[in-house]
Amino acid sequence: MRGYDKYAYEPFAVTVDLAVLTIRGGALHVLLVERGQEPYAGHWALPGGFLLPDESAETAARRELAEETGLSDVSGLHLEQLRTYSEPDRDPRMRVVSVAFTALLPDAPEPHGGGDAAQARWRPYDSAGPLAFDHDRILADAHDRVGAQLESSCLATAFCPPEFTLGELQQVYETVWGLGLDRPNFRRKVLATPGFVEPVPGAARLTGGRGKPAALYRAGTATVLHPPLLRPSREGRPA
Amino acid sequence: MRGYDKYAYEPFAVTVDLAVLTIRGGALHVLLVERGQEPYAGHWALPGGFLLPDESAETAARRELAEETGLSDVSGLHLEQLRTYSEPDRDPRMRVVSVAFTALLPDAPEPHGGGDAAQARWRPYDSAGPLAFDHDRILADAHDRVGAQLESSCLATAFCPPEFTLGELQQVYETVWGLGLDRPNFRRKVLATPGFVEPVPGAARLTGGRGKPAALYRAGTATVLHPPLLRPSREGRPA
DNA sequence: CTCTTTATAGTCGAGATGACTCTTAAAGGG
């Protein structure tokens, strides 16, 4: 806060950018909007927008999320600050500082384009880029962060509907991490972690096709995983 | 980025705030500056300042760090973005969005007050508050983040001088976590993690007092701890 | 009915971890 009254300070435009992730058909998807104006007209970008005068970045992010996804209730969705991007040349027109957020959605309703002309669409994460501005970097950072958080938090349930099977939960891990997990071991680990999931008493769901019906679970009260659910590392031990 | 040309956007003042942490005499300390002007004149605050027109937040943070600590070379110090604070009322004078950083220092030279009149001083973390603005919250968030990062990264060496003993490294963990660790187990764990530390060939240091001289180590090349060094949880297993 | 598919239960060994004990090498006091 030094220099408040001593030096002139530069005014900046402040925006929020959202990396909205969901899982559709076993693949990680991200919500993108098509830009209608220069620069990057016709390119895809992460949804976002300017802070209003009386909004915090969190408030603005939640407002933008509601606008872009068309969901009526975004109050329960997982929204978390990622980091702030402030390189001087990240927007060719002017100095823009952007606070990026990650949002995780359980189901994936088609976005209805928000309130303006730009169309919005779910795109597979692997074929999302190249995006406008530095959004490729933001998206990659969001993926890294979410992948790391799956290890030590109960975040995975944010990708799942209110009631889900352990198979669905496992698919969240496999999809985000991009690798397969052993089903009995995953099950043992999840059930041994108090507060991660709690069984829905009598319910079982036909998973939509063949096979034995799976028991249903709800997200538990815990937020951190103790001990963590570590993803297998490539280098086990170079003894 | 929607609405760039459609809506007016509010200009914001953008600052950086720094939670500069070090360990002095077995206690966590934080660098504070005394405010000379209203609001909060006479209160202590985290060092920080406005972004210059052509600076990224990271560049500004490193510049402020050099100014506030008086260190000639801050290029090697650990500096990391924490999060951005943007509540509309966090500064009573105007709308200020602040990007907060954590910085970790090995040794603790007395700060020489920077280039302006405000005095700067190391304060014990436990008796640091109350601070100006929302800096208590920022400082607490920084402590949480650093504590969590000690578990899964090699960050602890950032608190240590270039050559250090395992006892000193352990004290970093104990100080930040606020609990005692078993020395042989800590030693075993650190040495079993490839790339965490590497021995300085023939060197041993008289630790300054009684006891067997300890071997010296340098920070290794690894950045992540696989597997992590978990802090003991209060609830071991309520079986 | 039989095969396939998916959920769930159980087994087994290697590795990691927590709680200890013991030895070694220095300083300091008498």
Added chain:
DNA sequence: CCCTTTAAGAGTCATCTCGACTATAAAGAG
């Protein structure tokens, strides 16, 4: 000079965890 104190570092041992794997149960397809 000897003995105590202090801290480093080596080693032990039981337990827990985890990965790999096998087996059983419950559904649909043919």
